[in-house]
Amino acid sequence: MGREFLLPDLGEGLTEAEIVAWLVAPGDTIVIDQAVVEVESAKSIVELPSPYGGVVASLFGEPGQIIHAGQVLLTVADAATAMDVPDVPDVPDVPDVPDVPVAAATAATPSEGSGAVLVGYGTTESTRPASTVPAGRFGRTGTPSETHVFPADVAALPAPTLPVAAAQTTPTASVMTGVLHPARRSPVVSPIVRRLARDNGFDASMLAGTGQNNLVLRTDVDDYIRDLTARPAPARATPARNAAQPADVSADIRIPITGLRKAVSARLTTSRQEIPEATIWLDVDATALFTARDQLLTATGERFSVTALIARFVVAGLRQFPLLNSSVDTASQEILQHGAVNLGIAAQTSRGLMVPVIHDAHAMTTRQLRDSLAELVAHSPDGTFPPSALTGGTFTLNNFGSLGVDGSAAIINHPEAAILGIGRMIERAWVVDHALAVRTVVELSMVFDHRVCDGKTAAGFLTYVARCIENPVSLLADL
Template sequence: MPTTVAAGARASDFLLPDLGEGLTEAEIVTWLVSPGDIIAIDQVVVEVESAKSVVELPSPYGGRVQTLHGAAGDIVQKGAPLITVVPESVPPVAPAPADVVPGTALRGTVEPEATSSGAVLVGYGTKESTVRLQRPAGGRFGRGGGNAISADSTSGLGLLDPVRNSPVVSPIARKLAKDNGFDASHLLGTGLASLVVRSDVESAIAARTAGPAGMAPSSVLDDDLRIPVTGLRKLVATRLSESRRIIPEVTIWLDVDATELFNAKDRLQRSTGERFSITALIARFVVAGLLQYPILNASVSEDGAEIIQHRRINLGLAAQTPRGLMVPVVHDAHAMSTRELRDAIAAVVATSERGDFRPAALAGGTFTLNNYGGFGVDGSTPIINHPEVGMLGIGRVIERPWVVDHQLAVRSVMQLSFVFDHRVCDGDVASGFLTFVARCVEEPLLLLGNV
């Protein structure tokens, strides 16, 4: 039986809700519905990327989708319309087939009992809904019905395959591919689990425009690539500029013999049968150091008139993700055992591979630990994560000649660098903290005297 528009039905606009953390805009990543689709209350209709995370938004209205206000890659301001939905009267739903789980609804059907949203969105209803929907076929990375480019144009290079469905998280990569006439998901990404990153798209563009000998025409070489600064990159740029403008930062560093730390890690793993990362153990030392020097677990008020010393240690961990640099936070690190801290850091590392942190996981940090040794560098002078007042960096571990008991030996050496806000403390406090952590690295049993 066909559906009919109810007499006097009025269209409802679903506006971009408050995403929290003072965010005022978001970028459309993927539409999960199309004009003409019938949707139910609380059905996820769009994925948007804020400066914090990628968020799936459920519609507070049910009915037929009349208009999509924007395309993938467009920026939408808070309070601006996302979709327009027209209510429809729907015939009773036929009994579900035997292979359908009771309590679920088939896609494209609406249960009349649900009259308002059960999902909590700021500015929309919170009445419990009985609707239970299955995600659209293809899931988060499902391809739409857009025009797909044939693999023939780059088949010799093996870049594009129209039957491939690689994950694409970055809206910039997605839009860049679309602007150049192909679907980014048709690439075999170089990221984790074949994730397509921006460099993959740029390589495909270069391959498509290259001549027979692999050289791009001069007209292509003369065209500069303009990449809009949006979303997370825009937030990072703003915060780093603000930090460098406001904070009089100073960096100090030490080369540290980490041989005993690696020995202690091995003994710990043998005695417990569990794995412990070097980052987790150093994080344990950092928390102990902040308890010794609490002024470094602080922030400065906006007017600069007060130093706010925080009672809770919320340890941020600088992480490179498919979406860019992010600083997820291990909250209440001071209250955790070494095992609990290890598990919390492992969860951060696992989520970093996807970059889909919830906004709450990126908020409230009081001090940051940055392990850039994984990039193969010895040291760095990082920019403080404003409004924090300090950041400890860990460089790569290499074997170096080292004097031990007046004898030359080969030891595992790393560099620790510490950047601090000179408004909050002087060099004696900063040096005290850094040397405390360094001593714990060199003599891990030293921590026992401070717990």
């Protein structure tokens, strides 16, 4: 009898996710805790492990389809009976996609538990193998030199066999790149590649990739888009138009608000509707900050970014003005002042605006804070942050100067009480000792919740951070 793996509760109130890619196919033998599907929620892209072992009987949903918590993702049949059950759905043959032999794998007995933490499935001691399962991400079989060892208590089961002709099938010249095939399911790893294809109206997995094992690369998507735009438009009857009417009339495009964009829209809307915000800003001479950065490099041999140093000043400022490290509990009509400083860093990613969080920033040294910030920056291009890194923020720092602007009246990241923005740092004429000089100047913009504090507190925090930027040595007095 088949067991159903339902989409689990993804936490943080997330009730839906989009299927990005299947990591297994019907007929594959899987073990407990093997990753079987990659899904994209409003928070992040994650691989979900199966709580059951056995043979994959059927998959529910296609890449790009939205599924809701509690819906069936796949069914798993007991491996001992799967060999005798003829109703396991067959995968339709695709002429121009090479057949891949089903790999032999070991399956856990039904009585064993999953080591993965899935809400609704419980957790026990993990039986997940340390190495990749042979029937893995792309469904290929490992070579003899890639033998995988599983725990001794996992019973070995025979793998389903295929005809020799099918097992020896190899890619041929008939597999054409740059051509969409509706039944093709080529592996696509990069979220950027999937997003690029989706934005241009097609599914990247329908292309025959040029990478290893037909992996779809960005160049494959770019080539298809280039060919698509170069093709002549199909001839069709057009209504007569006035001579004054322009020949090229652009059509409207509807872009669905889903996934991350949907979550961001809801949060920003709530922020605007609920928070009575006020904005203050200040131009600051940052010349000494760059000098301090260079001195740190000379003294330690390590590089510290300007953003990391400002983050250090922000954390110190929040300890001086803790009311800004708060949120408002509208149900109880109370201001919740947080003990820990969990510093959010606004990041522009391929998935959109995200705010990963450096937890317990108040307990970090400047070096630790720098390293944590660098780790977030490394994940920013594709937005592959773990879900835990996107929750629990108490204050947000936004370096929008990287976008080439001086300032912004930013929207507070609800339910936080304030956000500090850093503009671009450029050389300007500045008065120093009653004389004009060329200095590196930055504009700081701060938006705060007027329910939490008045302008005096916000201005005190902003001028404190400004003094630290203008004279970094002054921070020593508060350490």
